[in-house]
Amino acid sequence: MTSPIHDPSYDPSYDVVAIGNAIVDILSQSTDEFLAVEGMTKGSMALVFSPADADALYAKMGPGTEASGGSAANTVAGLAALGSKAGFIGQVADDQLGEVFAHDIRAAGVHFATAPRTGEPTTARCLIFVTPDGQRTMNTFLGASQYLPATALDHALIADAAILYLEGYLWDPEEPRAAMREGIRIARDAGRKVAFTLSDVFCISRHGDDFRALIADGLVDILFANENELLALADSGDFEAAVATVAAQVPTLVVTRSEQGAIAVRDGRRVAVAAEPIDRVVDTTGAGDLFAAGFLHGQAQGQGLEASLKIGAICAAEIISHYGARPMHDMKALVAEKVGR
Structure with missing residues (x-):
């Protein structure tokens, strides 16, 4: 079954172009006790609204590692590692962390040409505390990323991608929210698909x-959610009822369920795959992002729902087996070994 993304009648320059937060991740090992003392909700993401608060929390971190991140940026980096043609639009500042982000994402094989922003605030950073069970608790200072203007969008780039991928995290600030709406308009006018992750x-x-309105207006072709996000979107405490409600409103619904695997529903047809087995969960940072990368790669290559879910599960398993949200193994070889192509 050919995917709705893969259309042999045209040859886009890019499989996926994403609009998202341009963030540098700083990861450090932590404990449940530390999270409790700091009032953090384990496994969640919270915003840090001032540079001073971000600096104060950073000072309390143990030894850490830096890597460019951001949800949609992680996804396109994963897509590039799989062999897809990917681009990214996101705002960094004209500072050292901005240079780190730009270098990392370009080195990953992703097209990135958004001009850096001068002046304050600094490039966004996400302080990630990883507990021994591999759960990550994120504290994000959005910095320059929340000032992505619609004027920064590359119209030709969006129009020449088979699919535009948007992250829910970036919907919070007003300016990039307007930019994402404009991105949807550009993609729609060009006859392209739009994917959205609830984040x-x-x-x-x-x-x-807002998310429900986008879905109701038919502006989302592929919706990504984890189980808790789906329940919240459907305002339901029942998973099956939530699946039925949301799947009736979007052409393709993809839901990840951690160790229970993932499902996808399209045109009333539901398929499921199991989670890929791994020896130990080290860090769940980026698991959903890389799952989306695998699924979108499969779709861009003309794979069916089940194979695309399988590739997503392989990518998620690889990313949770080590620290950081970018692949560390040969993803093409890994998928070829487990999927066969």
Whole structure:
């Protein structure tokens, strides 16, 4: 079964172009006790609203590692590692962390040409505390990323991609929200597909009505959610009822369920795959992002739902087996070994 993304009648320059937060991740090992003392909710994402608060929390971190991140940026980096043609649009500042982000994402094989922003605030950073069970608790200072203007969008780039991928995290600030709406318009006018990831229950609590309106208006072709996000979007405590409600409103619904694997529903047809087995969960940072990369890669290559879910599960398993949200193994070889192509 050919995917709706893969259309042999045209040959786009890019399989996926994403609009998202341009963030540098700083990861450090932590404990449940530390999270409790700092008032953090384990496994969640919280915003840090001032540079001073971000600096104070950073000072309390143990030894850490830096890597460019951001949800949609992680996804396109994964897509590039799989062999897809990917681009990214996101705002960094004209500072050292901005240079780190730009270098990392270009080195990953992703097209990135958004001009850096001068002046304050600094490039966004996400302080990630990883507990021994591999759960990550994120504290994000959005910095320059929340000032992505619609004027920064590369219209030709969006129009020449088979699919535009948007992250719910970026919906919070007003300016990039307007830019994402403009991106949807550009993609729609060009006859392209739009994918949207809900990102976090936190995002739904703040912007659920907007997300539901996008879906109701038929502006989302592929919706990514984890189980908790789906329940929040559907305002339901029952998983099956939530699946039925949301799947009836979007052409393709993809839901990840951690150790229970993932499902996809399209045109009333539902398929499921199991989670890929791994020896130990080290860090769940980026698991959903890389799952989306695998699924979108499969779709861009003309794979069916089940194979695309399988590739997503392989990518998620690889990313949770080590620290950081970018692949560390040969993803093409890994997928070829486990999927066969």
